[in-house]
Structures are given as C-alpha cells and as structure tokens.
Amino acid sequence: MIHINIEKKLKAAQGDMLLNVDIKIKKGQLVTLYGESGAGKTSTLKILSGLLKADKGNITVGNKSWFNSDTKINSAPQKRNIGYVFQDYALFPHMTVLQNLEYALVKNQSKDIISEVLEIMELGSLKDRKPETLSGGQKQRVALARALVQKPEILLLDEPLSALDIKIRLKLQDYLLKVHKKYNLTTILISHDIGEIHKLSDWVFVLKNGVIEKMGTPTEIFINKKLSGKFKFKGEVLKIEKEEIVYVVSVLIFNDVVKIIAQESEVKNLNPGDNVIVASKAFNPIIYKIE
Numbered sequence: 001m002i003h004i005n006i007e008k009k010l011k012a013a014q015g016d017m018l019l020n021v022d023i024k025i026k027k028g029q030l031v032t033l034y035g036e037s038g039a040g041k042t043s044t045l046k047i048l049s050g051l052l053k054a055d056k057g058n059i060t061v062g063n064k065s066w067f068n069s070d071t072k073i074n075s076a077p078q079k080r081n082i083g084y085v086f087q088d089y090a091l092f093p094h095m096t097v098l099q100n101l102e103y104a105l106v107k108n109q110s111k112d113i114i115s116e117v118l119e120i121m122e123l124g125s126l127k128d129r130k131p132e133t134l135s136g137g138q139k140q141r142v143a144l145a146r147a148l149v150q151k152p153e154i155l156l157l158d159e160p161l162s163a164l165d166i167k168i169r170l171k172l173q174d175y176l177l178k179v180h181k182k183y184n185l186t187t188i189l190i191s192h193d194i195g196e197i198h199k200l201s202d203w204v205f206v207l208k209n210g211v212i213e214k215m216g217t218p219t220e221i222f223i224n225k226k227l228s229g230k231f232k233f234k235g236e237v238l239k240i241e242k243e244e245i246v247y248v249v250s251v252l253i254f255n256d257v258v259k260i261i262a263q264e265s266e267v268k269n270l271n272p273g274d275n276v277i278v279a280s281k282a283f284n285p286i287i288y289k290i291e
C-alpha cells in the first residue's frame with residue numbers, strides 16, 4: 001500500500017493553490033490521476049518521487065516512511081525505488097539504446113536485467129542505435145525500458161504516450177500493461193485519454209484545483225449517466241453546416257471525422273471546438289474488423 005497524505009502550496013497562474021492530497025493505492029494496482037491542466041497531477045508525482053518537497057504530511061510505501069514532516073524523514077529520490085517516464089523521452093542523445101539502459105544500472109547491479117528488458121520491450125534489434133534515429137514510439141519504449149532497469153516497485157508515467165499517434169499509442173499501452181503485470185508494479189499514470197484510462201486503469205483519482213474531487217473505477221468516473229446508449233464516443237466538433245432543414249455536425253472521433261445529422265435544437269449551443277458525446281440509443285451498432 002502507498003499512502004500519500006501531503007500538503008504543498010503551489011504557485012498557480014491565478015495565485016497560490018494548495019495541493020492537498022490524501023490517497024491510498026493498493027500494491028499491484030494501476031491507477032490514473034486525471035484532471036484539468038494545472039490541477040496538481042505532476043506535482044503529486046514529483047512529491048512522491050522526492051523531486052519536490054511537500055510542506056507537510058507523510059508518504060508511506062509498504063512499511064517504509066519516505067517522507068514525514070513531523071519526524072523530518074525525507075528519503076532522497078534515488079532511495080525511493082521509483083521508475084519515472086515523462087512525455088519527452090529524456091534519453092541521452094550521444095549514447096546508444098544499450099548505453100542508455102546501462103547508464104541506469106546502479107553500482108554493482110547485475111547486467112542481466114538489460115537483456116531482459118530489451119527482450120520484453122522488443123528492442124534487441126535497436127540496441128546499437130542512437131535515439132535520434134528512432135521513432136517517437138521506439139524512443140518511448142526505450143524510456144520505459146530504462147525506467148525498469150533498476151527494478152522499481154513503483155512506476156510513474158506522466159502522459160507517456162500523449163505525443164504519439166493513435167496506432168503507436170495503442171501498441172505502447174499493451175507494453176505498459178505487460179510490464180506492469182510482469183514486474184508486479186504499482187503504477188500511477190497521468191493521462192487525459194479516456195480510452196487509454198479505461199483500458200489500463202483499475203482506479204481513477206480526479207484532481208481539481210489541488211484536491212481530489214472524486215475517485216472510482218473508470219466506468220464509474222466516465223460513463224455519462226444521462227445517456228443509456230449502447231455505444232458512445234467522445235469527440236470534438238469540427239464544424240456545423242446547415243443543409244436544408246437539418247444540420248450536419250462534423251465530429252472528430254479519434255482520427256476519424258464522423259458526420260452527425262442534428263436538429264436545430266441540438267446545435268443551438270454547439271460550437272466548433274466543443275467536446276461532445278456521440279451515442280446511439282435505439283440502434284445496435286455494427287462491428288467489423290479493420291485490417
């Protein structure tokens with residue numbers, strides 16, 4: 001069990017914001033921190049990893065105390081046994097993939113883990129390449145492999161896939177799940193991608209203005225109770241065109257533009273850029289495999 005119970009005054013754009021988080025995460029779970037930009041998600045991960053110091057509170061991991069403002073415990077980041085992956089890969093450009101991984105080894109650590117992570121992340125054929133010759137998805141696989149070299153108990157993923165296109169992102173999600181399970185990690189993900197959160201997480205914490213606003217399973221958090229539709233997708237309105245007596249709303253859903261016929265009353269408050277749900281209530285959606 002990880003218990004994070006901390007307070008820290010942050011400097012938000014509109015003035016001071018108190019980050020006040022009290023969350024418990026069971027060992028082996030994959031949980032997501034979700035919330036608007038500036039809500040305090042990254043700061044929470046930094047405080048857990050020791051890169052940022054809380055003003056007060058405590059952090060316990062299993063039976064170890066990593067931070068306690070009363071007893072003045074504050075373990076150094078390198079003692080906290082955490083793997084951290086960010087959106088930008090932060091690989092050393094002058095080193096090969098293999099050297100990047102070896103650099104992460106701690107003193108006297110066996111090199112066996114390197115061949116293991118190369119294999120699990122399917123990076124063997126790329127091990128002598130420099131990062132600049134790799135695609136975004138490949139770089140992020142290296143970054144993930146590097147985070148695993150020190151055999152962390154906790155994996156922190158700060159929007160690791162948001163710079164990648166949808167196809168690569170779906171593939172990388174499979175790698176994330178695979179390593180999360182194989183290494184029995186407790187993983188904390190920051191993501192804005194609701195599909196990704198559904199696929200990966202056991203539990204979601206919604207952070208707003210520095211505090212946990214709600215928590216639950218992805219279904220509890222994201223299913224819109226007003227619609228009992230058989231299928232629904234979130235999308236973004238691209239344009240609204242009038243065609244005789246109806247309106248045609250073009251909505252971007254993942255990478256596809258879907259045209260929806262709508263009545264005047266439905267488009268009254270709708271503008272390009274709005275986030276919407278596209279759902280079907282009466283008809284069963286059809287399904288077929290795409291190659």
Ligand SMILES: Nc1ncnc2c1ncn2[C@@H]1O[C@H](COP(=O)(O)OP(=O)(O)OP(=O)(O)O)[C@@H](O)[C@H]1O
Nearest residue numbers: 009010011012013036037038039040041042043044
């Ligand atoms: N070291 C710091 N000291 C004081 N304030 C900070 C510090 N780091 C970040 N902040 C401020 O705290 C607020 C929360 O930042 P944080 O990066 O945690 O948000 P976030 O939820 O991760 O947002 P995003 O989704 O945009 O990454 C921001 O307004 C930021 O400017």
